Amino acid sequence: MALNAHAETLLLHPVFxxxxxxxxxxxxxxxxxLGLTDGGTLPEIFSVAADQxxxxxxxxxxxxxxxxxxVQAE
Known part of the structure:
Protein backbone atom coordinates (compact mmCIF):
# COMPACT_ATOMS: atom_id res chain seq x y z
CA MET A 1 0.00 0.00 0.00
CA ALA A 2 1.35 3.41 -0.93
CA LEU A 3 1.57 5.96 1.90
CA ASN A 4 2.04 9.69 1.60
CA ALA A 5 3.98 11.73 4.18
CA HIS A 6 0.81 12.50 6.17
CA ALA A 7 -0.10 8.82 6.46
CA GLU A 8 3.41 7.93 7.54
CA THR A 9 3.29 10.64 10.24
CA LEU A 10 -0.13 9.47 11.41
CA LEU A 11 0.99 5.86 11.70
CA LEU A 12 3.85 6.92 13.99
CA HIS A 13 1.29 8.01 16.62
CA PRO A 14 1.33 5.83 19.77
CA VAL A 15 -2.29 4.75 19.23
CA PHE A 16 -0.99 2.56 16.40
CA LEU A 34 -30.45 0.47 12.68
CA GLY A 35 -34.14 1.35 12.46
CA LEU A 36 -33.66 4.98 11.41
CA THR A 37 -35.67 4.85 8.20
CA ASP A 38 -35.78 8.67 7.97
CA GLY A 39 -32.11 9.12 8.82
CA GLY A 40 -30.83 10.82 11.94
CA THR A 41 -28.20 13.05 13.42
CA LEU A 42 -24.81 11.61 14.25
CA PRO A 43 -25.59 11.54 18.01
CA GLU A 44 -28.88 9.74 17.25
CA ILE A 45 -27.10 7.20 15.05
CA PHE A 46 -24.45 6.55 17.71
CA SER A 47 -27.12 6.22 20.40
CA VAL A 48 -29.24 3.73 18.44
CA ALA A 49 -26.13 1.75 17.49
CA ALA A 50 -25.04 1.61 21.13
CA ASP A 51 -28.53 0.44 22.13
CA GLN A 52 -28.01 -2.45 19.69
CA VAL A 71 -8.18 -0.19 -4.51
CA GLN A 72 -4.88 1.49 -5.25
CA ALA A 73 -3.12 1.47 -8.59
CA GLU A 74 0.31 -0.10 -8.40
Missing part, protein backbone atom coordinates in the same frame (compact mmCIF):
# COMPACT_ATOMS: atom_id res chain seq x y z
CA UNK A 17 1.61 0.80 18.56
CA UNK A 18 1.37 -2.98 18.86
CA UNK A 19 -1.75 -3.85 20.87
CA UNK A 20 -0.76 -7.43 21.58
CA UNK A 21 -3.34 -9.70 19.99
CA UNK A 22 -6.47 -7.61 20.39
CA UNK A 23 -9.39 -9.06 18.39
CA UNK A 24 -11.98 -6.76 16.85
CA UNK A 25 -15.13 -7.82 15.00
CA UNK A 26 -16.12 -5.25 12.40
CA UNK A 27 -19.70 -5.02 11.13
CA UNK A 28 -21.26 -2.55 8.74
CA UNK A 29 -24.82 -1.31 9.11
CA UNK A 30 -26.93 0.97 6.93
CA UNK A 31 -28.93 3.64 8.73
CA UNK A 32 -32.13 1.79 7.83
CA UNK A 33 -30.78 -1.41 9.39
CA UNK A 53 -24.67 -3.37 21.24
CA UNK A 54 -22.51 -1.72 18.58
CA UNK A 55 -19.45 0.41 19.30
CA UNK A 56 -17.20 2.64 17.26
CA UNK A 57 -14.13 0.92 15.89
CA UNK A 58 -10.94 1.59 17.86
CA UNK A 59 -8.67 4.13 16.10
CA UNK A 60 -6.00 1.54 15.42
CA UNK A 61 -8.37 -0.35 13.10
CA UNK A 62 -8.63 2.53 10.63
CA UNK A 63 -5.54 1.83 8.51
CA UNK A 64 -6.59 -1.81 8.13
CA UNK A 65 -10.18 -0.90 7.20
CA UNK A 66 -8.99 1.67 4.67
CA UNK A 67 -6.56 -0.81 3.14
CA UNK A 68 -9.23 -3.50 2.93
CA UNK A 69 -11.74 -1.16 1.29
CA UNK A 70 -9.53 0.69 -1.13
Missing amino acids: DEQGGKHVRVVERAIEE GLELCPPETDPYLRAAGS
